[in-house]
Amino acid sequence: MVAVRVSTGRTLGALCATTALLAVTGCAGGSAESSETEGSTGPLDVLVLASTQYPEEQQAWFEATAATFREETGAEVRFETFASAADEQKIIQTSVVSGEGPDVYSLGTTFTPVAHATGAFVTFGEEEWEAVGGRDRFTEATLAMSGPDESEEVGVPFLSRPFAMAYNTELFAAAGLEGPPQTWDELVQYGQALTVDGRFGAAIGYADNFDPWKFVWMFANQYGNPLVDGDQVTVDDPTVQQAYEEYFGFLTEDGFVSPEAVGWSNSQALASFAAGQSAMMLMTGPTAIPTLDASAVAGKYAFAPMPAVPPGETALPSGGEPATTIVSGDNIAVADYSDDKELALAFIELVTREEEQVAYTETFGDLPTNAAAAEQITSSSDVLGPILEAGAGAVPTPFTGAWSEVQLALTDVVVQSRSDLGAGAIDTGALATRLTEAQQASQTALDRASAQ
Template structure:
């Protein structure tokens, strides 16, 4: 996903996901004729990865032209904003009016898999793009439900890290970024005040809320779903995770109250203008540059853990973030669609595209390029390899993001208004969220 994405409303997402239709998508606007005569065409919905839709077109169109030159297959490109993408995809699964190939947020893989609309990537399909072992294990872990053939293949990989404003740290006499949450709070108290915020959050960005509380739940030894897919939002660990995140504003006062209303990317403006000292973020080279920051102005460190160093279990410090590439099952040009996925996930294209977007290739061979060994990208690479975990790979995942993300948003609103945020109030919000989601 592009850094932090907006999520559809729960009612729409849940009703469409539960429809679980097997009719699939289609190529209503440009599949090839089945006899193979004439110029073959694919339609492709790309996610908005760059600073704008036009910026994405400038990155992607030359690559699509190169693909056409090599294969004779024309690709009709549409870059879809994150605010629209999931609704568009879900509508396509029920109407049949969709593209041949599309990008999906990797956290949606299991939800979209449950619709039956996407091509399952069995060994034969993976064989046509070079094999499953070309991909990093953590990226493959976010391609669908455990025990089923993946619903997509990894395209761009990302992870969270802690980014800090060097000027604000220097002005406060702070020499190094915090490594634990206790250190972050202590550092934050030295950085805040005077109209400035120590760390930025986006309280109205539902997906970002989920990303952060998911990691904190892991650090508390909790999961939001049982292995069987039953929601368990009110366990002590889940409640403690949500409270810890909201307490950055409610108790520790190191997040400005205005952040409760921030939506996608709004915290970056404050970071770039020396009003916020730290952010938990992805793909900095693209998003920070769009705010006018040079790489000399910010530093990077692994996202905080309770103690020690990042790793697995209670030392997980990021969700496995990224974009997957899927094929609608009822495409009229399956061979062409697989050829296009092979092209986009080739070592050559992976280097080109991930360099453009500041993300990490999920393809092992492409990661060897020195461009992905810079200090910032090395943190992301190491996080993905050592201390990231995929969000729940369950059919209810998109609804989970909506209802729990909304609960966190409402708790931030309470904190901003000076209303108490207690263990009991957090548990009540999560209980209400759990009642809005089915067990399977």
């Protein structure tokens, strides 16, 4: 039985579920044979993001995983879900204060720094990693957001979700376009050329809970602004104002995005692309594949990395980062307050096994973090090549406990601007005011995180 190392200090309830998962793996030892986990009784509470795209499939996965877990450990696992980054943040904060909540948390990679900053998660050393199958079980790229360095890792890679673009190869050929665009200006030209006969050039989910800030982050990095530079936030920099104006301008100025996109989530934008109503889908990834393969564009689409040259430029500016996707996906973290840490480790070991990860990918599209599963999946699918290319060049978001509040501030700017967007024009003065407010909120969060 592995001795789980527990850090002292503030307790993060939202991450407790993750701790429970890690503990389970320790007792399971990688074996698929039934054996109750010594010292842990459960039930194990696990928090995960609700799937709006595949809700029935997610429920079936909950039931199947719980059944396997019960057979192997003798304990029950109970899944609960959250719907947005704001929900995720609230649960974490509430659990830190109360000292109770899920045992195991499946966290977005950008929220892992929040978990680490609390000091309230199990830190993974040699014993913990061995309990979940070994650190070398996972692909190296997915470990980039496990912690600030190898000595302080709190997140175990669960799913990989690089972002890319999808395009309708049939519509591209009909328009005389050879291959995907290489710069954002070229993408605008493509989008306008493809906006004909009631069809739009691209689909975007302006009302999505997660996507909007990623466009702003991407453009800002390409212009040379990482948004957090040491102890300074640079959200009110002119490059960020330009990033928002370009992002909104796809609809208001360039006219190749449907006005309905103001109210679209990512899944609604994907539905437009899948129905052939939009020729490109921006900020998408492997989770779209099951939907597309069962749609009107099956066999008529391809993926490509999004352009690495920012709007208004013909080449990457000096100091610019060719960022087209964050290191994206989900990590599993284990809460210190959990009484079932061994069960938590066993759960993590279970859901990161090769066969489990392959089955998950085939159902939901998320790429495996298990190295053997990743090799098995990628060697049998040509369509994944461009997504893997994008993932190989993924740029991590700043590893600071303040980042979740920074990304929420960036998202809030979009939320506040949506009424203007729906009216067809963005008030640049109002946008500048919103960025000043976002800068203040983000800098306060960074100062607070730095002082801890």
